[in-house]
Amino acid sequence: MAHSVDQSVSAARRTPRWRFWLPLAALLPLAWLRLGLWGSAWWPVAAYEVSAPFQRVSEEMVQRTLAPLIERGFFAADLAQIRDAVLGLPWVAAVEVRRQWPDRLVLRLTEHTPLAYWNDEQLISRSGALIPPAGLSRLQGLPALYGPPGSEERVMAMWAALQGEVQRAGWTIAVLHLEARGSWRLTLSNGIRIELGRRDILRRTRRLIAALPAVLAAYPQGVAAFDLRYSNGFAVQGAAAQLAAGHVVGGATDG
Numbered sequence: 001m002a003h004s005v006d007q008s009v010s011a012a013r014r015t016p017r018w019r020f021w022l023p024l025a026a027l028l029p030l031a032w033l034r035l036g037l038w039g040s041a042w043w044p045v046a047a048y049e050v051s052a053p054f055q056r057v058s059e060e061m062v063q064r065t066l067a068p069l070i071e072r073g074f075f076a077a078d079l080a081q082i083r084d085a086v087l088g089l090p091w092v093a094a095v096e097v098r099r100q101w102p103d104r105l106v107l108r109l110t111e112h113t114p115l116a117y118w119n120d121e122q123l124i125s126r127s128g129a130l131i132p133p134a135g136l137s138r139l140q141g142l143p144a145l146y147g148p149p150g151s152e153e154r155v156m157a158m159w160a161a162l163q164g165e166v167q168r169a170g171w172t173i174a175v176l177h178l179e180a181r182g183s184w185r186l187t188l189s190n191g192i193r194i195e196l197g198r199r200d201i202l203r204r205t206r207r208l209i210a211a212l213p214a215v216l217a218a219y220p221q222g223v224a225a226f227d228l229r230y231s232n233g234f235a236v237q238g239a240a241a242q243l244a245a246g247h248v249v250g251g252a253t254d255g
Contacts, residue, residue: 045077057109079099090132093111093112117143118145146175147178171190173189192223194225194226
C-alpha cells in the first residue's frame, strides 16, 4: 500500500507546469482586447452602418459622434458608450448597437416624433420628451402648448382630450394654455378663442359642441369667441359687425 501512495505522489510531481498557466494564458487575449491592446492597430472598425429615418438627425451628426468612439477597434469599442453618446443627440429617441463580424458596427436609430411646440422654446414629442428646436425652421401644422414647468404631461393629455371633442365640429386646436392658477383657454385654427375655466373642462366643451348648430345659425357672420365659464351655459362673442355684441346662454360664471 505504501508503494502505491508513493507512485501517486510521484505522478503528481511529474504533472507539467504549463497546465497551471493554461487558463491564465487563455484569458490574456480577452484582457488585451478589452483594454484595447489589440484595438485599432490589430482589428480596426472597417465600417459602420446606420439605419435611421434621417428626417431631423443628420448623418454628419452621427459620424462626428462615432468617430472618437470607434478608434479603439472592433472588439474594444464600448457599445454601451456608443449607444449613450448617440442617444444624447437631439431628436434621437432610441439606439441599438451591435457588432457584425468581422469588422463592422451596426446602429439602428429611432427619432422622436414632434407633437407640439412647448412654451415657444422647445418641441415636445409624442412620448413627452422635450427637444430643443436646434435651429430648425418652424414646423408647420404643430399646435402650440403652454403651461408651467413640469405640466407637460397634463397639458398633452388635455390637448388630446379636447382635440377629440372639437374635431366633432370640424375644428382643430392651434393653441392651448394652462395658466399658473389652473385656468384653461384655447385658440382654434380658425381663430376662435375659447375660455374654458378651471374645472369640468370636457363637460363644458361637449355642451358647446351640442349647441353649436343653433349658435352658428344665430351668428351668420361668424363667432369670435366663446366663454364657457358659466354654470349652465356659455357666452358668445360675434365676429365682424357683431364683434361688440355678446350673448350669454346660461347662468352665472363659476370659473
